Each structure stands twice: as C-alpha cells, then as structure tokens.
Amino acid sequence: MSSLNEVVALGPRLRGDDDRAQFRMFRDYRWDDVACMPYKEDGAAPFKAISRQVLFAEQQLGCEMRYFEMAPGGYSTLERHEHMHAVMILRGHGQCLVGEEVRQVKPFDLVSIPAWTWHQFRATDGEAFGFLCMVNALRDKPQLPTEKDLEALKSHPAVAAFLST
Amino acid sequence: MSSLNEVVALGPRLRGDDDRAQFRMFRDYRWDDVACMPYKEDGAAPFKAISRQVLFAEQQLGCEMRYFEMAPGGYSTLERHEHMHAVMILRGHGQCLVGEEVRQVKPFDLVSIPAWTWHQFRATDGEAFGFLCMVNALRDKPQLPTEKDLEALKSHPAVAAFLST
Numbered sequence: 001m002s003s004l005n006e007v008v009a010l011g012p013r014l015r016g017d018d019d020r021a022q023f024r025m026f027r028d029y030r031w032d033d034v035a036c037m038p039y040k041e042d043g044a045a046p047f048k049a050i051s052r053q054v055l056f057a058e059q060q061l062g063c064e065m066r067y068f069e070m071a072p073g074g075y076s077t078l079e080r081h082e083h084m085h086a087v088m089i090l091r092g093h094g095q096c097l098v099g100e101e102v103r104q105v106k107p108f109d110l111v112s113i114p115a116w117t118w119h120q121f122r123a124t125d126g127e128a129f130g131f132l133c134m135v136n137a138l139r140d141k142p143q144l145p146t147e148k149d150l151e152a153l154k155s156h157p158a159v160a161a162f163l164s165t
Numbered sequence: 166m167s168s169l170n171e172v173v174a175l176g177p178r179l180r181g182d183d184d185r186a187q188f189r190m191f192r193d194y195r196w197d198d199v200a201c202m203p204y205k206e207d208g209a210a211p212f213k214a215i216s217r218q219v220l221f222a223e224q225q226l227g228c229e230m231r232y233f234e235m236a237p238g239g240y241s242t243l244e245r246h247e248h249m250h251a252v253m254i255l256r257g258h259g260q261c262l263v264g265e266e267v268r269q270v271k272p273f274d275l276v277s278i279p280a281w282t283w284h285q286f287r288a289t290d291g292e293a294f295g296f297l298c299m300v301n302a303l304r305d306k307p308q309l310p311t312e313k314d315l316e317a318l319k320s321h322p323a324v325a326a327f328l329s330t
Contacts, residue, residue, distance in 0.1 A: 022263045026273035034275075055275060056251040062227030062301045065251060086221040086230060088297075090273070098187045108191035108255070110199075110220060132253075134299065136227045 020058070029069060029091060029130060031055065039068065039076070045144055049074030049123075055132075063137055069130035070094070070123035078120040078163070083139035085113035087131050094129035095122045095162060100153070102162040118145065118153060124165050185223070194234060194256060194295060196220065204233065204241070210309055214239030214288075220297070228302055234295035235259070235288035243285040243328070248304035250278035252296050259294035260287045260327060265318070267327040283310065283318060289330050 024032040031053065039050040049071040057064040068076065069091065078097070087096075089109045096105050097120045098113055105111065111131075113119045123129035145153065154160040189197040196218065204215040214236040221230040233241065234256065243262070252261075254274045261270050262285045263278055270276065276296075278284045288294035310318065319325040 020277045022266065022277050022279070023261075023268050023270070024275040024277075026271070026275070029273075031273075031275055055253070056277070056299060058249060058251065058277070060249050060280070060301065061251055061299060062303075063299070065253075065299060084223060084225050086223065086226055088220070088230075096188075101187065103188050105188070106191070108194075108196075110189040110191070110196055112185045112187050112189075112221070112223070114187070115225070134221060134226060134228070134230060136225065138227075 020056075029067075029128070045077040045079065045142070047075060047077045050076055057137070059137065061137070064135055066133050066135070067130060068121070068133060069128055070121065071128060072123050072126045074129070075122040076120055077142065077144070078118060079142035079144055080116050080118045081140050081142045082115050083136050084115055085111070085119070086134040087111040087113065089129075089131045091130035092123070092127040093125040095124045095165070096120070097122075097159060097162050100156045100159055102158045118149070120162075122162065122165055185221075194232075194293070210242040210244065210307070212240060212242045215241055222302070224302065226302070229300055231298050231300070232295060233286070233298060234293055235286065236293060237288050237291045239294070240287040241285055242307065242309070243283060244307035244309055245281050245283045246305050246307045247280050248301050249280055250276070250284070251299040252276040252278065254294075254296045256295035257288070257292040258290040259292075260289045260330070261285070262287075262324060262327050265321045265324055267323045283314070285327075287327065287330055 021033055030036060034053045034055060037052045039047050039052050051069050053067045055065045055067055089105045089107050093106050096103055096111055099117045186198055195201060199218045199220060202217045204212050204217050216234050218232045220232055254270045254272050258271050261268055261276055264282045
C-alpha cells in the first residue's frame, strides 16, 4: 500500500530530459513533448520575435540540440561567447552574421560559430526562419557588444547594413 | 626562407575538425567541405546501401553530428551500445526499430535511442531515407545481436516483419 500511495502522491510520472519518449513526431515546426519557450529567460539582451525548443538535452550526450525560430523581421541576440555553435538552418531563408561576414542562408546550410565570434541571425526574407543549434552542455554565458564593439562591427559596410535591417 | 620551405613542404593547409569553414552550403544532401564516406570502416557488420557524412565533430562540442543516408532498400546495422543516439529524420520516409517498437518516420521526426537498445533504420518506402544522428564524442563500440537476441526480437511480429523487409 505504501508504494501505491507514494505513486499516487507523486501524480503522473514526470519525464526528465534523460527519459524522453523514443519517438516524437514533427508537425508544423513543433514536436511532441517539446515545449515552445521564450528565446531567453530574461529580456536584458536585445532580441525580437524568436522562440526556443529544446529537442535533445540528455546528459549522456554531452551536448544539446535546440531549435530557434524567428517570425519575419525577428532576430537573435548579437553576442559572443567562449563556446562554439554548430548550426543547421531548418526552415526558410534569412541572413546570418559570423564575425565580419554576412551570408544569405537556406535550409540545411551549415554555420560554424567559433569561440568569441560575434554572431546574429535575422529573418530578413519575409518568412519564418529557423535553425538547429548544437552546443556543449557545459557552456559560458554570452557577452553583449559594447558601444565600441558595435562601432568596430559597423565599420564593415555589409555588417552595418545587416545590423540596420 | 626556412619557414616558407616548411609551408611548401606541408602543402595546402589541412583543415582539422576544429577549423571548419564558417559557412558550408547544402546542395542535394551533400555539403561543402564534407566528405561522403562509407557507413562503416569495415564490412564486419551487416548493412546495405548507406553512406555517412560528418557535419560537425569539433572537439569543443563534446559531441558529433553525422548524416546517414540510405538508398531505397538500404538499411543501417542492427546493433546496440552503451551510448545513446539523438536522431532527427532529414530526408524521405522509412521505418525505424527501437527496442521492440517499429515506427514509420518522416522528415524532422525525432528518435531517441537509449543505452543498450536494439535499433535499425530501413529505407522501406522506395525513396532515399536520411537522418541526422548526434552522439557523444566519447562512445563505446556497437554490439551485434547473437542468434538468441535475433530470436527474441523476432518473437515480436512487427519486429519480425521489419527485419524481413
């Protein structure tokens, strides 16, 4: 009886990250059992119209795979950090800044964002723009650009144009 | 002069996994700067008509992302291991066995393959069938089924039907 009571007391079994359903279906850029969350937990860093879904975060993987999606006109935070990003575009067309390079990207293109490299994604093409982003489970917090950093970035005409879209 | 000679002796600079181009374009399920390789290094394990492309394997990620693709009728090895697989279907329709469950899967569906769980992918739908597979960089070697394991698997009618396709 006591074990049954315990089960009742716990309510429906809660799934941890290491205890996912084995098959999770995709439908319209949402997945079974995956919450669609705000991009960041707080609004201290600038971003616009972007959501986050964590597809895999099992501890034994050593890394996580997230899906970020911007509505048309949306953008991720312009930032840099010690950890690298391994990105695959999944939905729509848009633009991506890595360091001083701006590129138009399309589904299944790959983007590597090295350590301490400024980067940002922008849904510049009037359509939803989404990408997979793989990161190490152990990672540092992003750094935002100072006014001086922004000035240096904007000295590159392509970067200035990108940042003002 | 000696440093120039050294450079000449080395030939074109070889890119390591940690030194990828930042943007790698996708075209017809191939990617810039990514070699299309045999599925496995040797033929000791059974498999058919399947290729492997390593999309990300930078040490700092802690994990790797590979793309496996089967031609129609192809299949991956039926195997199990300590490490888990985090899979996203990328191309076409096909079937997947995880443990004792066989499922039809389609692009962007997610499959989690837990530790020590028998699994296999099969291009059953007359089309190319490809998937992303994320794994920890440090992982054990797969184990093949014994005759007894196969017998136990085939005691499930759906698994028996899957294995005989």
